[in-house]
Amino acid sequence: MRNKKKVYTLGPKGSFHHLACVEYLGGQQEIEFCESFAGVFEAVRAGHLGWIALYNSLAGIVENHEAEIEKNFTLLDEMDYEVKLCICSAPGTKLKDLTKLYSHEKAFGESKRFISEKLPKAELIKCSSTSHAAQKVAQEKEQNSAAICHAETAKFYGLDILANIPNKRKNETSFGLFAG
Template sequence: MKNKKKVYTLGPKGSFHHLACVEYLGGQQEIEFCESFAGVFEAVRAGHLGWIALYNSLAGVVENHETEIEKNFTLLDEMDYEVKLCICAAPKTKLKELTKLYSHEKAFGESKRFTSEKLPKVEFIKCPSTSHAAQKVAQEKEENSAAICHAETAKFYGLEILANIPNKRKNETSFGLFAG
């Protein structure tokens, strides 16, 4: 992309929004993070570009933003990004010893078969995103705790991958780049 405007997306660093945006842009743009979709829309109204998830092949519409985008913005392009989940934790943590698992509720749903089989007694603790979960596990270094997130997210926070969660069906999220 030749346009050097900042691109605003949901964070923190390592979120699926961030990872997909980096892949789409090829690292050529400056990426800023917002805590909400409303924050992304506000940045686009101020003249920047926005990048948000539109649709997931397993969960359906991510948030109902189509009307807002069609009415107030121009959708410039879309890209599908494969969702791959893993369980990650601080170094030396063992999968079979986990007692707490942090993640976004959609990630819990997408990994239910795996976690009920491998971790039937683990406590599930909801976070705003999978990247927030990884960040929390990395910062708190709580014994026997882990996060469900993307493998690249685990790397951002110095976590080790304990298990990859297999997808039974193709799991992709469609992201959109839009402007004011």
Template sequence: MVGQRQTVAFLGPKASYTHQATLECFDESVYDFAPQISIEDVFQAVQSDAAHRGVVPFENSTNGSVVFTLDLFADLPNRYPDILVCGEVYIGVNHCLLGHAQKLAVTVSSGSGSPESSGRATPTTSAPNPAVPRTVPLMDLKHVKKLYSHPQAWGQCKTFLSGYLKGVERQDVSSTSKAAELVAQDTGGTSAAISSRIAAKIHHLDLLASGIEDFPDNTTRFFVLRKASADASAQSSDSENHIDTNMDEDMSRYKTLVSFTVDHNDPGALAESLAVFKPYKLNLTSINARPSGIVPWNYIFFVEIKGRRLEKDGAVNAALKDLGDTAKGWRWLGSWKSEL
């Protein structure tokens, strides 16, 4: 329909970090935003044409890759054969502890800890000098009996949690904003969420602590997803699938994601598959592995390289042709402009 607004699906609810990433990429006055409950729901929305684009978290600078997203790219049940990455965005992540204030804490000097704790975890043989959190609680945390957040957040806030909330029950939820929503519904007031400052405003929660991430430059990378045309799953090369038609000397400005499997009984199969990129001077920027789901202790590998797939010829196409000779199977998952 002419003039119909296109939809962008993202991991919701609103106020999630993925929502912030979506706002960075798309103009809300032009697109309809559709928050989804899970990352898989975003994949499904794009695959089914319910959404023109999708935005999902892929990797965090502190805690590594988002395994939920990797597993969906692995796509063992073959539910999302047409999903491609067409863009990326980096969002700085400033985690806060949100909840219900009980009483004000006694003022403490910066970096010295709260009245109840120094913030330093108990020394052990393996960690005789544990780190001290970068921040101190703004309020007393004795009443907090349960924590909610996305699984990635635990690993990004390990020092603060070990120093001030060690032993408190943790509950994984689909997003940090969902965590804030659940805490807002807690009439007992004994739960807290690792979430964003904007989520505190939306859900009318108190800021119990701010900047609780381990590193000040904590950043998450998000992928923008699109659906390929009907023949893209057969690895065709056409402009409709965003395979560029022009040679570009500065290939370092672009990235490409590829997945592949190897014969685990063939010595050197993985090394040979990774080596196909070197003759074409394609720099591997990351490699991940996930269980194949077919044979125990067999894996599907993901490599990200600098460069983009062109319509004809080009270094990436040549390397992928060689990969077909060394790997059991491979799949091009998209090429896009680097925003790093």
């Protein structure tokens, strides 16, 4: 990548957007985090680069991002990233004690089978990203809460991994790098 502009993506640190972007850029460029997809589009309108989810192999298109980019922006490149999820909690929490699960709604969809088999009674609390969920669980330290996120993200936030959620089918999201 010759273009040294900052890249804006969905945060906070440890979101799938972030992990995929780090892999794509190989540590070559500075990454800034937005709280929403709207924030990413806004940053690109202001002259920065954006990194955003376009398509997921299980869920299909991600919020019409591809159409929006085609209409108003320029797609520069794309990369597929495998979505691997785990259940993680503040140290000391047990899987059987969980009553609340925090995550991005797509990640709940991708974990549906596991949740219905292992934690059918858990309340599902939607967050703006899987890393936002991990951040919340780490801050609140409730013994009955867990986040669904990547294992790497659990590590970032000092959470313990209680279970890995198996992927029965390929779960991959394609992310796009785009400019104004």
